Structures are given as C-alpha cells and as structure tokens.
Amino acid sequence: MxxxxxxxxxxxxxxxxxxxxxxxxxxxxxxxxxxxxxxxxxxxxxxxxxxxINSLGSNLLVVTPGSATTNGVRGGQGSAATLTLADATALADPQVAPDVAGVAPTVQRPGPLAVAGTNWTTSVVGTTEDWSQVRARTVSNGRFLTAEDVSGKAAVVVLGSTTASELFGEENAVGRTVTVSGVPMTVVGILDPGGSSPLGDQDDQAVVPISVAAERIFGGAARTTVQTIFVQAQSTEALSAAHQEVSQLLLAMHRITDPTAPDFTITTQQSILDxxxxxxxxxxxxxxxxxxxxxxxxxxxxxxxxxxxxxxxxxxxxxxxxxxxxxxxxxxxxxxxxxxxxxxxxxxxxxxxxxxxxxxxxxxxxxxxxxxxxxxxxxxxxxxxxxxxxxxxxxxxxxxxxxxxxxxx
Amino acid sequence: MSSPAAPATGEPLIELDGTSKTYRSGEIEVAALRPTTLRIDSGEFVAIMGPSGSGKSTLMNVLGCLDVATAGTYRLAGADVGALSEVELAEIRNRRIGFVFQQFNLLASMPAWRNVELPLCYAGVARAERRERALAALDRVGLADRSDHRPGELSGGQQQRVAVARALVTEPALLLADEPTGNLDSTATADVLGLLTELHATGRTVVLITHEDDVAAAAGRVVRLHDGTVVSDEPNRPGAHRARKVLS
Structure with a gap:
C-alpha cells in the first residue's frame, strides 16, 4: 500500500x-x-x-553622561555633567574620528513657549546645525539652524509640527516671533512629522541654537555641559569603528585611564533595539x-x-x-x-x-x-x-x- | 517465499503434524486443539465440522495463519509456518490464503470493488491492475454490475459473494471459509455453496468450516472434530474425491 x-x-x-x-x-x-x-x-x-527606533536617525550613537554600569561606588546621577561642548567639538574633528559623519550635542529641558496669549509647554532642545542630519529630520517649511545661527547666537527657533500647530493653528509660523522661556525668538522653520519614539514625541519640540539655549534660556550648568551627544557614523559598517573612536577620544579628554570605568555611556540604536x-x-x-x-x-x-x-x-x-x-x-x-x-x-x-x-x-x-x-x-x-x-x-x-x-x- | 505457485493437484497443501494449541486463561491452560495430524491435498474440498467448543475455530485460525500453534508443525505448501515472523505470516495470509468469514467483514465505507482490491493493495499491485483484477473477480462471482455498490446496498448473499471475490482476487492456494453461510438464508446459502463448489471444480482447494450437515454435504471430505481432536475423517461421497483417513 x-x-x-x-x-x-x-x-x-x-x-x-x-x-x-x-x-x-x-x-x-x-x-x-x-x-x-x-x-x-x-x-x-x-x-x-x-x-x-530607526526613526531616531541612521547609524546613530547616543553618548550620555555617567556610567550605566554602576558597579562599586561609582556612578549615579551626580556624574551627569561630564559631557561638554568641547567633547562634541573634538568628536567632530575628522582627523581624530574619521568614521564620524556628524555630531549633534544637545541640551534639552521643558520650557514655556508663548505667542500672543497662547501658551504651550514643550521640550526645548538646544543643539547645532548637524542635528537634522544626525537625527534624520527634515524641515517642511523654512530652514533648519545654520552654523551661523549657532556661532552668532541668533535668536531663531525651529518648531516641531505639533508645537507649531498648537501655537499658530493653521497659520504659517515661519517668520513669526515666539517667546521661549521669556526670550523672544524668530521661527525660521517647521520640522517634518517624525512620529513618536522611545525618546519622546518627536513632533512636539522647539529646536534652538545650543549657544542661545546655554546662555539665554537655560543658564547655569547648561552653559558648558551637554546632556546628550548624538553621533552619526559614516555608514553601518563604520558604526563599530566610530564607537571605538568616540570612546577612546572621550576617555582621553576626560583623563580616564581605566577603560572599564568611563564617565559616559555610548548607546547604539542596535542596543536600544536589542x-x-x-x-x-x-x-x-x-x-x-x-x-x-x-x-x-x-x-x-x-x-x-x-x-x-x-x-x-x-x-x-x-x-x-x-x-x-x-x-x-x-x-x-x-x-x-x-x-x-x-x-x-x-x-x-x-x-x-x-x-x-x-x-x-x-x-x-x-x-x-x-x-x-x-x-x-x-x-x-x-x-x-x-x-x-x-x-x-x-x-x-x-x-x-x-x-x-x-x-x- | 520459496514457491509462489500453488502446488499441483494431489500434492499436499496442508500438513499438520502433532499440531496443538493451548490458551492460557489466568492460571488455567485450555487445550483448544489437542495434537492433531491432518493432511489436505491441493484441489480438495474439505468440510471441517464439529459442535461449538470442538476446536474447529482454533483449527481454522491455525490453518489461516491468524494464530500460531503451540506445539507440532504446520506446513503450508511445503513451508513451515511455525518458524515465520509476524510480517512473513502477513505475507502468507496475503498471497496464499483467501478468507471468507461468517460476518462478511466488508468495509462499509468502500464500494464493492474497492473491498475486493484490498488484498492487492497490501500485495503492492499497481492501481490499474488492481481495479482490473477486482472487477474480474466480481465478474467471477456474478456481481460485475454491483461493483460500485457499497456493502450496505447489497443483500447478505451478495455481500458474501463480494467477500468470496475478495478471497479469490489474489489467486490464493487455499480458500478458507469460516461458517460462510452462518448469516444467510437458505437461498443465499445455496448460492454461496454453489459458488464454492464451482470454484472447487475449477481446481481450487477449499476448506469449509461449518456445523451444519447440509452445508458440509457440499464438500468431498468431512473432518469431524470433538473436544479438540479429529474424531472422524472420511469422504463424503465415496469415490468422488480422494480422501485419506488420518487419526491422531
């Protein structure tokens, strides 16, 4: 059979x-x-x-202060002010870190925005012109921050799409003035919608030059330290090389001899994904x-x-x-x-x-x-x-x- | 198997030599078949008779290789059956023996022709040849026009004729019928007995187990069992058939 x-x-x-x-x-x-x-x-x-997570940007490394490995007495939230603008500047040097394509140091705090009687509290992000490239964001209307805005401490702001519609409704926000934590600033661009991410709602934020944020909006410790440095590698293949370079450079700049006890953490998209x-x-x-x-x-x-x-x-x-x-x-x-x-x-x-x-x-x-x-x-x-x-x-x-x-x- | 062809008429087909079967029922041993010596030649038509409990069913099971004897030897067409494995016994049943049961034992879900081809399936015959041979066998028993009927759509006599066709389809050396008319009325009984007689006339060896004298009358030789022993073995119509008296 x-x-x-x-x-x-x-x-x-x-x-x-x-x-x-x-x-x-x-x-x-x-x-x-x-x-x-x-x-x-x-x-x-x-x-x-x-x-x-992929929408955060491509080939992204996220450098944050403090060590995630809290073995021994070290670490804790107190070590949060270890990253500086100088670190970011050094990372952007193609001689030192050839596999790094872009560096965007950021400081970020909630802050009140106001336009003629309308108030909206959002996340105020101080960063540099590289941020849009590193975080893979584009501007739908107007322009993003420029190097001149950052170096010249221009009072300009780029709004997330949600933020813009909350403040201005259907009207065109570009060219209008909005006060950010009491500082009047000109809206130069609106970001394309980016959805939400593990880092928060990407469409509700106000992006300003880091120099302006440090000196005029936040003040205090924010003058010299940054909260996060977003680093973009040249390619997916260069990601681990870039990781190495960033790590070595920061260890050197922070004069840390023991590489197992850094005062910063480098997170990759892959690790977040994992x-x-x-x-x-x-x-x-x-x-x-x-x-x-x-x-x-x-x-x-x-x-x-x-x-x-x-x-x-x-x-x-x-x-x-x-x-x-x-x-x-x-x-x-x-x-x-x-x-x-x-x-x-x-x-x-x-x-x-x-x-x-x-x-x-x-x-x-x-x-x-x-x-x-x-x-x-x-x-x-x-x-x-x-x-x-x-x-x-x-x-x-x-x-x-x-x-x-x-x-x- | 050594010799697939059925032995010529007159050659010994079944040789029992001191064959016995004992069943264990808990502590008690029951001798269903006492040591028996019996020879049936190829081409004979033998009726095995006896009251219930006489051991005729046990004899039938042993002859049909459905059960293995406890002691003694059983040679079927020259081959010692006692030494065979379960798989080899299955092959012997498939190739050498055609069974006809009292209960017909047809599969209700299949049409007549598929019931008839079943042994050929187990013999590994190709599909087209199977159907052809099954239809030929049905034709042989006069049911060519009923080949697509399911058993439930056939009368008892017709069902038993389908069963006979199934027993014939592999061209077995031995046709073993266990009370084939036990569930049939007199017309159907005559019908089936006529068929068996006809088959015998064309050279087949038929062993018929029954307790009815008029059924046994169809056979050429009658072996009577009582309490597990052969008590008589004689020709039915003297001179008509070769017969031999063997007593244990």
Whole structure:
C-alpha cells in the first residue's frame, strides 16, 4: 500500500466521522490560531518599536553622561555633567574620528513657549546645525539652524509640527516671533512629522541654537555641559569603528585611564533595539507558551479520538491483518489518519489565524505580522502534533493480534 | 517465499503434524486443539465440522495463519509456518490464503470493488491492475454490475459473494471459509455453496468450516472434530474425491 493510498484511506476515515473529526480539529484549530495571533502580535509590536527606533536617525550613537554600569561606588546621577561642548567639538574633528559623519550635542529641558496669549509647554532642545542630519529630520517649511545661527547666537527657533500647530493653528509660523522661556525668538522653520519614539514625541519640540539655549534660556550648568551627544557614523559598517573612536577620544579628554570605568555611556540604536526586542520577545514567548498549551490540549484530543477510533475499528484492523496488512502498514495507516486530522485542523487554524489577525489588528490599531514562514511552521507543527499524539494509538492498533481483532464484537 | 505457485493437484497443501494449541486463561491452560495430524491435498474440498467448543475455530485460525500453534508443525505448501515472523505470516495470509468469514467483514465505507482490491493493495499491485483484477473477480462471482455498490446496498448473499471475490482476487492456494453461510438464508446459502463448489471444480482447494450437515454435504471430505481432536475423517461421497483417513 503506497503513501498516497494510505493518505486517502486516512482521509476517508476522517470523513466517515464528520462531527467527531471536526470537533477534534477544533482543538488544533484553536491552538494554531492562538499561537499565530500571539506570535503575530509580538512580531507586530517588535516591528513598530523597531521602526520607531530607526526613526531616531541612521547609524546613530547616543553618548550620555555617567556610567550605566554602576558597579562599586561609582556612578549615579551626580556624574551627569561630564559631557561638554568641547567633547562634541573634538568628536567632530575628522582627523581624530574619521568614521564620524556628524555630531549633534544637545541640551534639552521643558520650557514655556508663548505667542500672543497662547501658551504651550514643550521640550526645548538646544543643539547645532548637524542635528537634522544626525537625527534624520527634515524641515517642511523654512530652514533648519545654520552654523551661523549657532556661532552668532541668533535668536531663531525651529518648531516641531505639533508645537507649531498648537501655537499658530493653521497659520504659517515661519517668520513669526515666539517667546521661549521669556526670550523672544524668530521661527525660521517647521520640522517634518517624525512620529513618536522611545525618546519622546518627536513632533512636539522647539529646536534652538545650543549657544542661545546655554546662555539665554537655560543658564547655569547648561552653559558648558551637554546632556546628550548624538553621533552619526559614516555608514553601518563604520558604526563599530566610530564607537571605538568616540570612546577612546572621550576617555582621553576626560583623563580616564581605566577603560572599564568611563564617565559616559555610548548607546547604539542596535542596543536600544536589542533591549526592546528582548522585552517584546519575552512577552511573546510567555503568551505563545500559553497559546501552546491549548495546542497541547488539542493534541491530547487527537490522541483521545484516535484511541476511540482504534477500539471502534478493531474488526476492521483484524480484517486488514487477515488480508495481509503488516503491523507497519496498520501503524502507518493510523498515524497518517492522525496527521490528516492534525493537518486539517492546522489549515483551518491558519485560516482563522489570518482572518483573526486582520480583525484584531483593526480593532487594536496594532499591526499583527503573519509571516509565511510562521504559517508553514504552524502547519508543520499541526502535522507533527497529529503524528506525535497518533503514535500511541497507532502502535496499539498495530499490536492487535488478528484473531482477537476479528473475534471482537 | 520459496514457491509462489500453488502446488499441483494431489500434492499436499496442508500438513499438520502433532499440531496443538493451548490458551492460557489466568492460571488455567485450555487445550483448544489437542495434537492433531491432518493432511489436505491441493484441489480438495474439505468440510471441517464439529459442535461449538470442538476446536474447529482454533483449527481454522491455525490453518489461516491468524494464530500460531503451540506445539507440532504446520506446513503450508511445503513451508513451515511455525518458524515465520509476524510480517512473513502477513505475507502468507496475503498471497496464499483467501478468507471468507461468517460476518462478511466488508468495509462499509468502500464500494464493492474497492473491498475486493484490498488484498492487492497490501500485495503492492499497481492501481490499474488492481481495479482490473477486482472487477474480474466480481465478474467471477456474478456481481460485475454491483461493483460500485457499497456493502450496505447489497443483500447478505451478495455481500458474501463480494467477500468470496475478495478471497479469490489474489489467486490464493487455499480458500478458507469460516461458517460462510452462518448469516444467510437458505437461498443465499445455496448460492454461496454453489459458488464454492464451482470454484472447487475449477481446481481450487477449499476448506469449509461449518456445523451444519447440509452445508458440509457440499464438500468431498468431512473432518469431524470433538473436544479438540479429529474424531472422524472420511469422504463424503465415496469415490468422488480422494480422501485419506488420518487419526491422531
């Protein structure tokens, strides 16, 4: 009896008991659909977060003060004022750091903006002309800050799109004056929408020259220190070289001899991504583990029904053996039958899973990713479950002695 | 197997030598078949008779290689069956023996012709040839026009004829019928017995197990069992068939 006939026999046997087979498949269906949905949700969340992190800029290194490794007594928030404008200037030197394409030192604080009776508190960002390139932001209207603005301490501001519409509504904001923490400044440009990111809403901020922010808006410690230095590498390949150069240069400038105890932290997009992925990954694993339990229950359902089927068809098994079926052939027949049950349930589960993810992603406003490979895997798993839980019933059928099987009523 | 062709008429097909079968039921051993010596030649039509509990079903199981004897030897067409593995026994059942059961034992979900081709599936015969041979076998039992009917759509006599076709389809050396008329009315009984007689006339070896005298009358030789032993073995119509009296 070849495989094709065995499969057809299995299919006939499944069809002969429609209701029972359908209920058995339901167990597999629910399990497969649940796994697909949870994995899809996880992948969707991962894709969203990944896109957000990538929207921060490309090939980005984020240098922040203080060490994230708080081993021993060192570190803490007190060491937050270790990065200076001089550090940023040194990093921008192509001789010292050839793999660095752009450097944007930033200071950032919440501050009140006011236009003729309208107030809006937003994040005031003091930075240099490189910021737009490093953070991959463009200006939709007007222009971005220039080197002259920074060196000449010009009282100009570039607004995020949300900030502009909050202050000016539909009107064109470019050329208008807005007071930032009491300092009147001219709006020279509006940023393109950038969405939200792990660093906050990218569309609600006011970008001013770092010189102006330091001296006229923030004052105090902000005069010489910066909070964050965004460094862009020349390319993805140059990212680790740039990381090295930035690290060595800052160690030298800060006169730190022990490279394991720096007073700054360099974070890459990849590391942010890794953290985010590990969180969503863990969440997905837990959820799909729970969904997997329902798949297991479905598998036990298959085993149950197969055992019933073997008991019920004991005469048929005896007859087939009398007609010359070997134990191997009988075992294969029941295994295939279980696999057909599993596969049919799996196909239905995939269909429900795809339909369900479309419906659920509409309802939640959260993308659900159904990947073809995950779908194939789900089908393979459903066959595998059929086979796994079919092994015991099938061997029971194979072991039956022909006379016992024929004699049974 | 060494000799796939059925032995010529008159050659020994079944040779039991001191064959016995004991069942264990808990602590008690039940001797279902006491040491028996019996020879059936190729081309014979033998009826095995006996009341229930006489061991005729056990004998039938042993002859059909459905069960293995506890002691003694059983040679089928010269090959010692006792030494064979389960897989080899399955092959013997498939190639050498055609079974006809009291309960017909047809698969209800399949049309007649697919029931008939089933042994050929296990013999590894190609699909087209299987169908052809199954239809030929159905034609042989006079059911060519019923080949697409399911068992449920056929009368008892017709179902048993489908079962006979299934037993014939592999051209077995031995046709083993276990109370084939036990579930049939008199018309169908005559029908099936006529068929078996016809098959015997064309040279087949038929072993018929029954407890009814008028059924046994169709055979050329009658072996009577009682309490697991052969108590008589004689020709039915003296001179019509070769017969031999073997007593254990």
């Amino acid at each position: 070849n495989w094709w006939e065995t499969i057809r026999t299995g299919y006939d046997a499944v069809r002969a008991h429609r209701l029972r087979s359908a209920l058995t498949m339901l167990g597999i269906l629910i399990g497969i659909a649940a796994v697909m949905l949870t994995v899809g949700l996880g992948l969707g969340a991962q894709a969203t977060i990944g896109a957000q 953290i985010a992925n590990s969180i969503t990954g863990a969440l997905t694993a837990v959820l799909s583990g729970i969904a997997g339990i329902s798949l297991l229950v479905g598998g036990i359902g298959v085993m149950n029904i197969m055992l019933v089927s073997v008991t019920e068809r004991i005469r048929e098994i005896g007859l087939r053996k009398a007609l010359g079926a070997t134990p191997t052939v009988i075992r294969r027949q029941f295994l295939v039958e279980a696999a057909v049950l599993g596969l049919a349930g799996g196909i239905a589960g995939v269909v429900v899973g795809i339909a369900g993810s479309a419906a659920l992603s509409n309802a939640l406003g959260q993308p659900i990713v159904v990947s073809p490979s995950a779908t194939l895997l789900a089908l393979a798993v459903s066959i595998g479950i059929g086979l796994l839980f079919g092994v015991y019933p099938a061997s029971r059928a194979a072991r039956l002695a022909p006379i016992d099987a024929l004699r049974s009523e």
